Amino acid sequence: MTGSEPRRRVGVMGGTFDPIHHGHLVAASEVAQSFGLDEVVFVPTGRPWQKSGVSLGEHRYLMTVIATASNPRFTVSRVDIDRDGPTYTIDTLRDLHRERPNAELFFITGADAITQIITWKDVQELWDLAHFVAVSRPGHDLSISGLPTQDVSLLEVPALAISSTDCRSRVSRGYPVWYLVPDGVVQYISKHHLYRSVA
Numbered sequence: 087m088t089g090s091e092p093r094r095r096v097g098v099m100g101g102t103f104d105p106i107h108h109g110h111l112v113a114a115s116e117v118a119q120s121f122g123l124d125e126v127v128f129v130p131t132g133r134p135w136q137k138s139g140v141s142l143g144e145h146r147y148l149m150t151v152i153a154t155a156s157n158p159r160f161t162v163s164r165v166d167i168d169r170d171g172p173t174y175t176i177d178t179l180r181d182l183h184r185e186r187p188n189a190e191l192f193f194i195t196g197a198d199a200i201t202q203i204i205t206w207k208d209v210q211e212l213w214d215l216a217h218f219v220a221v222s223r224p225g226h227d228l229s230i231s232g233l234p235t236q237d238v239s240l241l242e243v244p245a246l247a248i249s250s251t252d253c254r255s256r257v258s259r260g261y262p263v264w265y266l267v268p269d270g271v272v273q274y275i276s277k278h279h280l281y282r283s284v285a
């Protein structure tokens with residue numbers, strides 16, 4: 087590779103994906119379009135330290151692979167699933183930089199997650215590793231007050247009032263999740279009896 091080649095623009099869609107749903111996929115697709123991304127890497131969390139009662143990483147990883155398989159620009163990384171200990175985005179971004187030294191990274195978050203970012207590990211170092219793109223999400227104000235404006239962008243995306251919490255709850259109550267999650271994910275949930283006892 088010569089120094090004159092443009093850097094690849096790579097989105098990073100981090101999430102617990104328990105399960106992955108169309109809100110995640112639309113967010114990634116819209117950011118890819120608006121920011122001219124060459125690739126979006128979906129990174130299922132390993133051990134999300136701010137959540138409890140999360141499904142096995144392998145289930146969440148496989149559902150993410152199924153959901154993204156048809157999009158040639160979408161890929162899935164195991165860096166968080168395979169790392170021991172709590173999952174921190176600082177480690178995710180360092181690992182992805184090691185794997186893709188020529189990439190410019192764009193970390194994608196929803197409006198709810200960006201307001202929590204000041205609670206994340208080593209937040210001041212995150213700004214050097216990626217540009218952050220916060221997308222709109224129904225029920226959450228899209229605000230980045232207090233965050234460095236040169237490092238964080240806001241993007242309005244088509245509103246999908248879908249959450250993984252609601253999907254799990256629907257499955258546990260015998261309601262369908264067809265069209266909230268990709269068809270293959272509906273079938274995976276059913277085949278592996280996921281979320282049958284979630285409140």
Ligand SMILES: Nc1ncnc2c1ncn2[C@@H]1O[C@H](COP(=O)(O)OP(=O)(O)OP(=O)(O)O)[C@@H](O)[C@H]1O
Binds near residue numbers: 110200250
């Ligand atoms: N419907 C949505 N629209 C826009 N962004 C979303 C949407 N759902 C999730 N996100 C964003 O995707 C990322 C990963 O979300 P996550 O996997 O925690 O899903 P979730 O639906 O928020 O899950 P849960 O209900 O279990 O908290 C977060 O940055 C979150 O803000």
Ligand SMILES: O=C(O)c1ccc[n+]([C@@H]2O[C@H](COP(=O)([O-])O)[C@@H](O)[C@H]2O)c1
Binds near residue numbers: 100137173205206207
């Ligand atoms: O780095 C942290 O301390 C940190 C704390 C909470 C969440 N995150 C990341 O934010 C992304 C969305 O997380 P979640 O829990 O909303 O699925 C995911 O990539 C997490 O690893 C990161």
